[in-house]
Amino acid sequence: MxxxxxxxxxxxxxxxxxxxxxxxxxxxxxxxxxxxxxxxxxxxxxxxxxxxxxxxxxxxxxxxxxxxxxxxxxxxxxxxxxxxxxxxxxxxxxxxxxxxxxxxxxxxxxxxxxxxxxxxxxxxxxxxxxxxxxxxAGIEIKNFLPRLNHPTKIEELGPGYQTLVHPGSGSLKKALPLAKLFELLDLLSEIFPSEKISIITGEVEKKMVFEIVKTCPEKLKPRVQLIQDLPLIKLAEMIAQAKIYIGMDSGPTHLASALGIPTIAIFGPTDPGVWAPPQKWVKVIATKYPCAPCTDNKRRECEDAKCMELINGMEIIKAIQSFKLEPGTEKPA
CATH class of the missing domain: 3.40.50.2000 (Glycogen Phosphorylase B;)
Incomplete structure (x- = not known):
């Protein structure tokens, strides 16, 4: 133009x-x-x-x-x-x-x-x-990478939450099953022994929160903390301080990657080639279930929803370890 x-x-x-x-x-x-x-x-x-x-x-x-x-x-x-x-x-x-x-x-x-x-x-x-x-409209787009520049300096935000996990999604069929979540939390507590793991949830994960509280293994309870229903700006501020973010195909996962946070994006029924955050600081873990990815209609009609059960916790850990998690590394300039 x-x-x-x-x-x-x-x-x-x-x-x-x-x-x-x-x-x-x-x-x-x-x-x-x-x-x-x-x-x-x-x-x-x-x-x-x-x-x-x-x-x-x-x-x-x-x-x-x-x-x-x-x-x-x-x-x-x-x-x-x-x-x-x-x-x-x-x-x-x-x-x-x-x-x-x-x-x-x-x-x-x-x-x-x-x-x-x-x-x-x-x-x-x-x-x-x-x-x-x-x-x-005649506008040239030179860069298709989503990028949100946080207007507040990170050091001004106060102490952050180092490791964030968002196990939910707008669709339950894209969410991490509880057994897989607890397996992941156990593995994370081993590689980050001195940190608490923060689980973030929103309005759509009310039922999941209830099940997490009800069924969380005793040994994990001192190691995890639940953070619920943050307003969007507060959520962005919290994510901006994270060392690592792990999430499903969901809005907060795209938010974390756009803020430049090293991100593990976990995909089940949806196509990561279409939906995965495209930034270089994102590692994608995709299910190996035979019928994945599927169309939106098939996902809605699916009664088995087994694809997320094939997510491998050790594959997530290896992806985390591939990041250089020193301050400032793997984040965009």
């Missing part, structure tokens, strides 16, 4: 992992834009916090749903948000002509994400798929 865009608006309601995988495209837009406003969930405030967008607005607070109304009459609030906007890019509303028409009434140029989502196994990497509407 030859000229600087004065003002652009992005609309993104996706999950945390999807948002982070869209970050390279949003960053490229920001580099070509004087003012970039985001509309979406509370998660967008993470991009504002990290300086990728100038202002994050929560969609419910501004009555965003009215864009899907046939008799759309933009409020004064809407008119101010989109005032003099050269461009609007949306990862929402691809199937609604009403939404397209109403969005077109607010911005000079609009681009709406049109790709199949979620993509099938064997597709190109998700960062390139999610970048399509930004590319269609």
């Amino acid at each position: 030859n000229r600087k865009i004065k003002k652009a608006v992005i609309i993104h309601q996706g999950a945390l992992g999807d948002l982070i995988n869209t970050a390279p495209a949003i960053q490229a837009l920001k580099d070509n834009c004087e003012l970039l406003i985001g509309i979406g969930s509370e998660r967008l405030k993470l991009l504002e916090y990290c300086g990728i967008i100038d202002k994050a607005l929560v969609s419910d607070a501004i009555g965003f749903h009215s864009l899907f109304n046939e008799n759309f009459a933009p409020s004064q609030n809407f008119r101010e948000i989109f005032s003099n906007a050269d461009l609007a890019i949306s990862w929402l509303g691809r199937g609604s002509e009403i939404y397209r028409k109403n969005l077109k009434s607010l911005a000079k140029n609009i681009f709406i994400f049109q790709e199949q989502f979620p993509p099938t196994p064997g597709s190109e990497h998700i960062t390139k798929i999610l970048a399509k509407p930004v590319i269609d």
Whole structure:
């Protein structure tokens, strides 16, 4: 693009992992834009916090749903948000002509994400798929690696949590079975004998937390600590201090890798070629179950869900040991 865009608006309601995988495209837009406003969930405030967008607005607070109304009459609030906007890019509303028409009434140029989502196994990497509407807008994306620059110096955040494990995911079928989790915690306590292992969980892992507390082996209880339901910015601050992060195909795993933390990403039914964080400081452990990876529909219908049971704990430990875990090493400049 030859000229600087004065003002652009992005609309993104996706999950945390999807948002982070869209970050390279949003960053490229920001580099070509004087003012970039985001509309979406509370998660967008993470991009504002990290300086990728100038202002994050929560969609419910501004009555965003009215864009899907046939008799759309933009409020004064809407008119101010989109005032003099050269461009609007949306990862929402691809199937609604009403939404397209109403969005077109607010911005000079609009681009709406049109790709199949979620993509099938064997597709190109998700960062390139999610970048399509930004590319269609004429923005060149030179770097497809998700990167979040934490605005606070790590030493200012206080003492951190050295080893973080996030055993859950938005889908239970992508989560680590409890037996495998306890096996992993046992192995981690052997290689990090002087540290506590921190298990992080969110709202979707409430049932898993109950089972962890109920069935955790006695010998592991002094070695582990549960950290639950942190707000997203606090979660990012905690992850930014970690020495090593171990997680499934989930939003926090993409967050850790984007923050530059040495990351072990564990994959079962989903395709790591599409979904795995692409940074060099990420080691991927993928199941060897015969039918993995599978499509989203097959995963939802699967009654066996055995693929995560084949994850090998020693393979994870070897991946951890392949990192040079001295301060500052294996992290990007």
